[in-house]
Amino acid sequence: MALSEHDRTAFLAEPHTGALAVEADGRAPLVIPIWYDYTPGGLVSFLTDGGSRKAELIAAAGRFSLMVQRTVPTYRYVSVEGPVVAENPTTVAEITRIAGRYLPADTVGGYVAASNLPVLVTFHMRPQRWLSADLGTI
DSSP, X not given: OXXXXXXXXXXXXXXXXXXXXEEETTEEEEEEEEOOBOOTTSOXXXXXXXXXXXXXXXXXXXXXXEEEEEOSSSEEEEEEEXXXXXXXXXXXXXXXXXXXXXXXXXXXXXXXXXXXXXXEEEEEEOOOEEEEEXXXXX
16 A cells, blocks of 8 residues: 555655666666655755765766655655756765764764765755655465
């Protein structure tokens, strides 16, 4: 059963590892795991090495898809796709916020300090198309 707008945005706002997909030059899409940030009603944001294949493909396509899932009962997923509305050099605040969603609080500072901040870029996508379902306990 499809999720309500409230439930799908709330689910996407949880710290799932996302599967990002982007068009890849006439080949199957590039699909890779990412950490991301999302607040209901806002933009999906994630950071990556600005020289990576992922960054190049996203810049060329101008859009990407993100799918997150829960693999224990109840099985649930949300997929969202949309245009990139901004790209910027990653700030300390952005990397701290995203890492803080996934890492224990006492390790975030070390993670941020060990990151190569000057090479990182943050992409921001406006969710445009949504797919979602709660598949129950199967």
